[in-house]
Amino acid sequence: MAIAESIEDKLDVVQVRKHFPIFSYPENAELIYLDSAATTQRPTKVLDAIRHFNEEYNSNIHRSAYKLAEKATAGYECARLLIAQFIGAAHSHEIIFTRGATEAINFVMRGWGEKFLKPGDEILLSEMEHHSNLVPWQVAAQKSGAKLQFIPLDDSGELELGKLDDLLTERTRLVAVTHASNVLGTRVDVKRIIDAAHEMKALVLVDGAQHVPHSPVNVQDLDADFYVFSGHKMLGPMGIGILYGKEALLDAMDPVLYGGSMIDDVGYYESTWAKLPWKFEAGTQNIPAVIGLGAAIELLEEWGMRRIEKHDRMLTGYVLQQLEQLDFVTVFGPKEHRNPVISFAIQGIHAHDIATFFDSRNIAIRSGHHCAKLIMKKLNISATARASFYLYNTTEHVDLFVDAIHKARGYFARWI
Template sequence: MKSYKKDFPILHQEVNGHPLVYLDSAATSQKPIPVIEALEDYYKGYNSNVHRGVHTLGSKATDAYEGAREKVRRFIHARSTKEIVFTRGTTTAINLVASSYARTRLAPGDEIVITPSEHHSNLIPWQQVAKSTGATLKYFPLEADGTLDLAKVKETITPNTKIVAIQHVSNVLGTVHPIKEIAQIVHQHGGVILVDGAQSVPHMKVDVQDLDVDFLAFSSHKMLGPTGIGVLYGKEALLDEMEPIEFGGEMIDHVDLYDSTWKELPWKFEGGTPIIAGAIGLGAAIDYLESIGMDQIEAHDRALTKLACEKLSQVEGITIYGPKENRMGVVTFNVDGVHPHDVATVLDAEGIAVRAGHHCCQPLMRWLGATATARASFYIYNDEEDIDRLVKGLQKTKEYFGNVFR
């Protein structure tokens, strides 16, 4: 995969006098030249609003925008572009389901089930739904390494379980949850399942029909695309039943003084001028990922994650969180006696970018018994040399703080 690094201009720079090693792709990925050029081409060549105009620029913009929707459909193997709704990101997509689907259907006695390891964006919306509807919020128990035991999943889901909302891959532990098996259990009890795919769609082949998920949310900026746009996939029958939560131009069919009707799917959920450039950039990112192959990307990211775990575990005084096997894209750790922010600061001085904090997973941090952690995350532009730089940087961190407190 080393040859792909040349396509990412931002990576060819020095930070604090050292060649940049970017290990924060779980927060946001870098953008290759084809994505940057697609955005530039739109703004330079055919910047126009979509759907409304019949002039040449408007038609070209509409074709590119709706063409990006088709690319997303193909990428996640949805049945129809009617099932692909463009949103501002994963958070907005999850909130759309929580507000439009869950709030109108749940009642006291119903259950929402999630995991304690969810990102806040897949936790807080369900807290609010539970408060507003009287439904009960429940949690799957985690195993000691942060994985799920399917036997316990079966015990937790009941006929009262109406919604299961779960991450595909943990942004802290790298855990890859068995979504297909969980979806089968949920459907056996008549519930629906929403999957947070923010950390899975960029790194592995995701087939929504094979997984049989009801909703899938993910973000462009974690898969080489622009910020500010994401996707909600939903089964057409479910989206048809849902009402829009944003009203205005673009999403209407007919407007009277006292009543209005909505456009058909997916446009009824895309009120106002849509994120045109973002969609076009996302389409370019999908083209780039498909040119490499998602199977190859998954194999690379898994191998790099495994290598990082192995090398970091050989450094005395480092605690690694999460499963030893079947993890994807991230290695989260702490250095004994050193706050994660201090770890990240020393690494930054060496030109190494990692994330430090609670990673929008405060309940998970408490479950781990940590106030915060450091996290290195990987993508197609990382290689073994980057892991070696990280290890050397952590050794230097230990030496520095060992001398400070000696």
């Protein structure tokens, strides 16, 4: 019984990989894809959902009585329902479709920030934010006269949450913080931040772009006010993202885009807005991407978010254990409570050279500042190499990754 349970509990990666046509494409026979933090690969189910829409029922939603458009509308709204259930939202109309996490944050910055922020207000961010959750708030602060504060990052790659009591004041209107770092892999205790912020009557926006693909999320348990993420980082298509917001907050916000589909009534000189969620969905949406994201979520649920989390944790532990033994390799970020995003340096070799060398061995990793320049400044470096693992990666991939580190060191030795 125990054995059966543990087998069921395990993600069957061999089966999982069969769902991703990119890995059986002849040119990619040798590919080891370790860049899922940038974007994940897309399974056949998602590609089929998009193709079926385009081939069988391509039409615009919400405005037609004919069957084709009814089917498109049903597919679109059904995806919204799936997403609401996936993140535990109270209502499907709290799910707003955007182009991605970046646009979702910009929606809050424009629709909420521009309406409610005033001079002297404070916005609390962290030093670990992706530029997507930093730059919009810099602009919001410049426009409104609000002040930015930062939860510091400590040397181990964790946020100094002990400083929250000092950083949160009666002037704090919003805390905008990542759920997991795209550079350090750090998983942030956002529940603690949300509870502390709410005590001070501040709202919290959580950037879940790097968390939702790896772990179950329940926005109601978290009591998050806003929660954003991107479809393409969780097996879905590019060009689709989610803004979750509590109903009352979304109702209070101004629309961000104006035009067709978002109105209730239109006169010569003024108009009124549609109800949620349509108030925020002006113009023709990326309907096939929404339907594709719905398919991705069905697959993630079929494979099981707990199983995926466990698999990712196993890979993370395995890779960290191997890298710990290499005195010429620095791994950035905490040793525990982290996602399978491994930023590292090899002594004497530039991050870009590492990535290029890995590419020559068909291992796709990323190098650069990863849109998180505050982390780079804190670590006093300009770039890291980054390998990010996901549900289609195996321990053999980790072994080949570690082997490539040894080979890179050998190859570059003559210049070090």
